[in-house]
Amino acid sequence: MAKARAIVITGNGTNCEMEAAHACRLGGFDETVIAHISDILTGEVRLDEFHFLNLTGGFLDGDDLGSAKAQANRFRYARINDLKEHLIDQIMRFIDAGKLILGVCNGFQLMTKMGLLPAIDGAYLTQTATLTFNDCGRFQDRWVYLKVDPASPSIYTRGVDRGLYLPIRHGEGKFVVDGPATLAAIEGKHLAVFTYSDATYSAPTMEFPLNPNGSVNAIAAVCNESGRLMGMMPHPEAFLHRTNHPRWTREELPEEGDGLVLFRNAAAYVKANLL
């Protein structure tokens, strides 16, 4: 029987590969590979062999040119050694094959700056949004309430009732767009999958620290119109077990953490549609 296969790309400052891979395994992927970018550039590992690509958190190239900028440049210009193609060709082929990409934190920044999100009307590789410095001017590690948009096409949030509680850990998480048209399209097409909200998931908020970065319209996550590509600043792979919750010693919580549902949905989607 065919296997659902996930890949986590690491290297050059990616930091969350272990827990992202763990999340894929717990979520139901039959096989999960942590591949160093050099394994991909040498052609040893090919994205074509996988169904679910994780672009996970970290500080790619130190975020030296702005978060994830140098990696976006690498993805665009780096050649695969033994194949006559650029890395970006493999990624576009992956998208065209209807496969899944989840970008978390630095991965979301990367997808946005490569123009993979929001990619309205399928306009890939044209950047229309960005993630920039938090309004508070500082890196922040704190937990946030994320209200889900139940009408979003995201395949990752199926069955999420009201929202998720997850940590953010970033200095450049403020989501902004190039103009009102992009924002209108994101909201009109329900692509803003999660917004920062109050503890009851009742309404999006601009209030610090509930909204830790000042994102426009409190946007914390964005998907494309197919729902298969999603980027989010909060870290689902950081809340897989109840003991990750900051108040697990005082609240009655289910054994499983809020973040796992996204990976379960990804695995279920792959098994139902791509095998």
Add this chain to the structure above:
Amino acid sequence: MAQRIEIALKEGVRDARGERVRREIEHFFHLPVREVRTIDVYTVDAGISQEELVKAASEPFSDPVIQTWSLDRPLADGFDYLVEVGFRPGVTDNVGRTAREAIEYITGRPFAAGEGVYTSVQYLLSGALSRTDVERIARDLLCNTLIQRYIVLDRAEFTASGGVAVVVPKVTGETRAQVREIDLNVSDEELMRISREGVLALTLDEMKVIQGHYRDPAVIAERAKVGLAARPTDAELEALAQTWSEHCKHKIFSGNIEYVDENGNREEIRSLFKTFIQGTTRKVREQLGERDFCLSVFKDNAGVIRWNDDWSLVFKVETHNSPSALDPYGGALTGIVGVNRDPFGTGKGSKLIFNTDVFCFASPFYDKPLPSRLLHPRRIYEGVVEGVEHGGNKSGIPTVNGSIVFDDRFAGKPLVFCGTAGLMPATINGVPAHEKFIRPGDLIVMTGGRIGKDGIHGATFSSEELHEGSPVTAVQIGDPITQKRMTDFLIRARDKGLYNFITDNGAGGLSSSIGEMSGECGGCRMDLSKAPLKYPGLDPWEILISEAQERMSLAVPPEHIDEFMAMARRFGVEATILGEFTDSGYFHIMYGDRTVAYLPMDFLHEGLPPMQMRGVWEVKRHEEPAPEVKEDYAADLKQLLGSLNICSKESVVRRYDHEVQGGSVVKPFTGVANDGPSDAAVIRPVLDSFEGVVVSHGICPRYSDIDTYHMTANAIDEALRNYVAVGGSLDLVAGLDNFCWCDPVQSDKTPDGEYKMAQLVRSNKALYDYCVAFGIPLISGKDSMKNDFWDGNVKISIPPTLLFSVIGKIDDIRTAVTMDAKRPGDIVYLLGKTGYELGGSEYLALKGYVGNSVPQVNTAEALPRYRALHRAISQGLVASCHDLSDGGLAVALAETAFAGGFGIAAELARVLWSGDESRKSDAALLFSESASRHLVTVRPENRDAFESVMAGNCFSSIGVVTEEGRVTIAGLSGTGVIDAGIDELKQAWQSPLREL
């Protein structure tokens, strides 16, 4: 011809960096600045086409949504003054390095030698400022002239010159590979001049030992065989100075000390390190017998203990004080990425699982005059916090534990303790992973960054006090990404068994790493002309001792070298073969085919005679304040909660990623609003197991003013009681000692050296006494012995400080406990007795006193109580547990209550008292800092079970958790002495550092 690319924010986009600078100008200079905007500048000095430059500017260098770019056209507009700050030649420019790589991807070809990208930042200031004001802002805030340069232009000058001129801070020079010989057949005065002017930091006795070596006819004959004259080369003197430096050799800890106590009793101590530190571990391991869990102690870069059958734990804590005083950001960044390499370079190498940081600063609100050369404590605070933030976060290692200690004597030197733990497989390819070896014939390989003049004389320099002429080159700037790339690669090479030995290049550079590695097999032969350089112009001795960062040294067997080098290339990591290990008995250093150093291994490592020192103890009496009797202590409690040493450090802690790697269990902050202060950290490093690692620390330099013996006892106890509070097991817990002292060697500069030495001896005695009694083996540690400032007039010595860290295990993380009160009706217990021990307390400090009654630790009572508490926690009987330390019971009650979002009603009459009844008072019960106490809350239904587990130990129930959010404490007479709402208490605790 170099070209400038400028990147500015689009109109209407918020400039967070500019806003922060504007706030700081207001804070520091009280100057009227209306606005500060910033522009990033890339100066590209490389042969690339215009089209390629445009691509670089418009794609990787700028963000089309929020930024605009220009090529050779200034973007600055609408300002009164412009300040541009860039690096000096040769200073590590991480952004410049990334920018260069980005261009290389675009062009598809590497930069040629000498080509580069250099970054600078423009600050556009608007407001009614004078040139003098702007010069001051540039010099004292925007630019650290030690490593950076700046230019100031007003509007008219800017217009007249058509923008800022292109500056290429390229290191120029050519490699002459000059080797000097130094004549040591000179007078004693001349010997000292050679040591001083060469920043060798060698004493006259040491210089004479070296002089003697080079006069030995046998030595002269051996040298002639390799073509060397009788006189030492500069490379040899530098290697000896580095190897024999206090920083590397720990001469004070390994020397001989005559100690005289307060009664005139004399004692001869041969090496503090061997007697008290190694001695502790030897004794504890004997006591542990079959339960001994130490695997590798004192012989590697970090200590290794057994965590379970499959995994070993590695831990090291280091300091980086002197560089942080000069360049707080770069110094602290280097401190954290430097200590990362210690566990990484231990055994065959370990995966890094957490960082801990402890900083000691003067008050950031310090408003008295400072000696020249000293940076304002707030700049140090800002720079250190940010440097460690970047180093830790970018490396993907969670920062799980730490603290900040304030005392104005740390204005002389801040203390920056950075610790890192690693996890290594118990065995790799069937061999214990904590063991390593070198065989003659193994190749010397250096990986990671290139060598420059950065950090030259770092090791000898940190062995001296700071002064006006402290060298610029002593500062290095770390590069976490180059290091991360290297460690990603080396972990793979480790698992494939491609190398035999690994160690880091830290203080002393290659001289130190290869010198120590050569000790494993009896020699080496290394060619410095093969070493990759950042720029030309380094002499061999500089290559040998440079402390350029992000490098590891390895011994690679010839049969694996091809695979190793190929893998390095694939990962984009530079690896260079520098020579081979031998059994010749010589540290043999070449430059091309010429020998530049030829030192017998035994002279290099064993040639230094032990120092002779003296310590004389005297008991100093401080003014003892009259007992205070008041009816209401609420104001005192709020003042204490708002004191710098007790108040919330959340504004700093939230800037550190404490959750990466996904194993966070007890976080730095806890409770109903995620803002109560945890006692210790618990993490789960292996995500499919419930076994956890617990880490905590103790530090209390204030007690040193009374007696360093009890300071040390309290630091050890504080670390252990924090560890026990969250559920750490007493069956597997190890300690690390970090001594930061002021110079304890009697001299003209240090007339009170004998007293300071006695303080050091007493601290060591306590370390032995209390670690043996608690059963804590010491597995690693470090000392930093010259934490003084001296400019010829003013001397500022830090208070003697011991940071005691503990690391251990919790069998099941699901039994961990946090400090927040959990529900109304829970019973509040105080474990341990309280005595009149206000000496050195935060309470007396608030009143302007030191006092004399320093807290004393009674291990015979504490240890069984800690064991009982651990049983109660493991059985799930404890709802919350908080240690009592700074500020005593009153502070602990307040923190437990406001963290939980409930009140507590307590009665001081129910607190167990120890010692003289006549000194029992409300103030002593509330604020005394008696050791070994915990505040515990227990659900009423668990009362009997809890009390039966604790039976036989000192404890009493003192109150109850209440629904109403008030802390109410009844005094001895039964009437209330404190009644305060938890919101106002929390506010007092959170406000002092919230905005920093």
